[in-house]
Every structure is written in C-alpha cells, then in structure tokens.
Amino acid sequence: MSEQPRPHSAFVLAAGLGTRMRPLTETMPKSMVPVAGRPLIDHALGRVAEAGIERAVVNLHHFADLLEGHLAARSAPPAIALSDERPALLDTGGGLAGADALLGEGPILALNSDAIFAGPEPMPALLQAWCAAAGIDALLLLVPRAATVGYTRAGDFFLEA
Secondary structure (H helix, E strand, C coil), X not given: CCCCCCCCEXXXXXXXXXXXXXXXXXXXXXXXXXXXXXXXXXXXXXXXXXXCCCEEEXXXXXXXXXXXXXXXXXXXXXXXXXXXXXXXXXHHHHHHHHCHHHHCCCCEEEEECCCCCCCCCCHHHHHHHHHHCCCXXXXXXXXXXXXXXXXXXXXXXXXXX
C-alpha cells in the first residue's frame, strides 16, 4: 500500500463558549485568552504553520467579532478562512460539517484552539504517523489524563484490552 496524502488544510475549533474558562471568557472568546503573552488561537495557528500546513479554517461563534478582528490583523502563516457559526453553535462534528466547503478535498488536520502542550510538540509525530499509514480514515492523538494540567473532567476516551 502507498502512503497517505499529507493534510493540506487544518480546522481549528475556536467557536466554543469557553464555559470552563469563566470568568475569563465573559469578555472574550476562549481562543483569545492569553497564555505566555499570546492568545491561544495564535499558539494553535503557530503549530499549524510549523507543521507545514499552509491553510487553516477557523470556526467562530462566541465573541466572534473579537476573534475575527484578531485573525484579520494577523500576517503570519497560515492563510485563514472563517467558518461563521454566529447564527448557531454547531459543536465539533457540526463545525466540521459546516466548514466542509472551505476545507477542500483530501485529509485535514483538526485541532482545538485551547490545547497547549508543555512537552514535545506532538504535531510532527502525528503527521509522520498519518503519512506513513495506508488505508486509514482517521488518526487521533490522545493524552493520558494523568499527564494533563488543569483538566479535571473524567475524560472522553477509555482504553480497554
């Protein structure tokens, strides 16, 4: 079998209400919350650019005008298209479906705007694993809950034998 084609676009999830980050998100979208002097969205878009992906689609809803203005002022890669969810928040799957026409053909990389990695940058290993595989439809990066900082929920995925 041949290698998978490399993702050409990224989808950055940035439309959420940021309820777990309140009170910070009472005046701004969660993707604009500053971490180490930069908004979360800039950290995410920086990872996309460093991975060599030239185009990102960012969805927006909560305080959409603030995020849209910030993204319009950016000159750094990647090129950005907006998937506007102002009329209705579509959640993760709906957000991807709503951005389908903007994402184009072929594989995409999807990431949350509010994920920060304290250890090694995972994007190169994730892309290498994707490109080396053949015949798969999806690849998901999971982090053990014990290795996270500030994540107190039960988790979304569970490994079984």
